[in-house]
Amino acid sequence: MTQNIVKPEKKKRKLYLIPTYFLVICYVIFLGFPFLWMFATSFKTPYELLQLNQSLFPEGFYLQNYVDILEKRGLINSAKNSLVIAVCTTVLTTILAVPAGYAIARLRKIFSGAATGWILISQVFPVSLIIIPLFMAVRRVGLLDSIWGLVLVYLVAALPFALWMLKGYVSAIPIDLEEAGAMDGLSSFQILRYIVFPLLVPGIVATALFTFLNSWNEFFFALVLIQSPESETLPLTLARFMGSEGQVLLGPLAAGAFLATIPSLLVFGIMQKKLASGLLSGAVKG
């Protein structure tokens, strides 16, 4: 009897797994194939790359592409620039945005409304047009063609969204906790330091991650503001491999693209737990 009941259910479960795994395979191909192809290409010899009917997998591990891009093309220098820029931007954004996000969340309606309204406007105006006045402003402070000018620009570009995310995370913290602190005689800084900050850590991590990735990947501002090769960022250097005449240095480009993806993947790996707790969850509660 029991067998009779269990069996069809099991069968049904199995049947339902077929379309599920079919979907899984589709997603894996759609998401993974481009990356896999890039990775495989980075190990192919120039001769292999000239062949018309290439197999996906390289014939061997040809490392010259990596040597080529690291040594000859200044990729190490631009990777260093990108890393310095991304880390500085992230640290500065966090230091500035955490207290300010707190202030926006806890200030009277009229101020927080004005701040939110401005954040929204700064997001909807096309970046391509802000670049003209921004270019002038960066030139005025003498930071054109410098990585510090880029840090400044990325900081300003990152702040609105960081503020918005953090405002949401702060709003999710019950105000009663702070009131209790105030009644126990804590100063407003102590409330921020000992009550709000510990609860805000996941939100801060998510915001920092977001800021880091955006500045690591950014291309357009760098293209406009950086001219000399010494100050180039990683995306700029890699984009040059596309070649102005349409000829592509495919092997080194693939190697560079793979290397450029590693730091972000590492960041994801470290923060996977935090990522799962909701990157934008703070933004919803705002």
Next chain:
Amino acid sequence: MSTVVNKRRRRANAGKMYNRGAWKYAVPVFIPLVLLSVVPLVQAIWTAFTDQVAGFNVEIKFIGLENFRRLLTDTMFWASFRIGIIWAVSVTLLALVLGFGLALLLNQKLRFLGLMRVLSLVPWAMPPVIVAIMWSLLLRPTSGPVDQIFSTLRIPGAGTDWLGNFNTAFPTVILIGAWVAMPIITVSILAAIQGIPSEMIEASIIDGANAWQRFRYITVPAVRAITTALVALNIIWQFGSFGLVFVLTAGGPGGKTFVPALFAYNEAFKYGNFGYAASMGVVMALAILLMLGVYLKASKREDVQR
């Protein structure tokens, strides 16, 4: 009774106290923001009312609404504007459907879950310029791997120049746009799904709810708020972005993928008409605010009806 009043008063006082204190935390952020965000933004908007063109020592005249009057009859811009709206909405919806589906799969107990999790983030980990270059190489006719796979498996469509063909260019770019936009959506929706208390699901199973009912009455309401935020954000981001289109098709073929952000960029940096380009920016910002207003109001109304 009096304790309640007291408590309330005390609460109000305490609230005021650190409301006043909160002010100073916004000060450090204020200076860089005003100098490098508010000022350029106001300048850009102001430019829309002038005849500014590229070059040094050019006299700038205030011309009122002249740019906007000219823009009103600029059929090229409005064609591009239409493409921009289709672009933003299609990329957002496609990425939402694909991301939601992936989040549901990632929430199941399946094999290869770890691999899927990493893969779901790969598009986000790659610098967008690289993504664009990579896809244009993947999709090259005859020598590109996609075309080789299509012709090997005899899938119809082999030999198509996906990014150069009049009919396929725009859908292809939209698909790539969705590929890029998926990770944030997937991660956020997955987090919302995993935030559903397991007791709730167990209770619904005991009550005899089937998979579809559980999806409809538990999962969908749980992800509603984040979905609204994701749609709004993505529409903002996509409407103002042109990096992908810039590298993949440069607006072609025949203007089929000529999004308005690229249109305004060309107007400013190719032809040097800063004032006219800025007026396009203002119109785009207003349009997106209007769209967002309508969308957020509609989703709020839906919430109330529930």
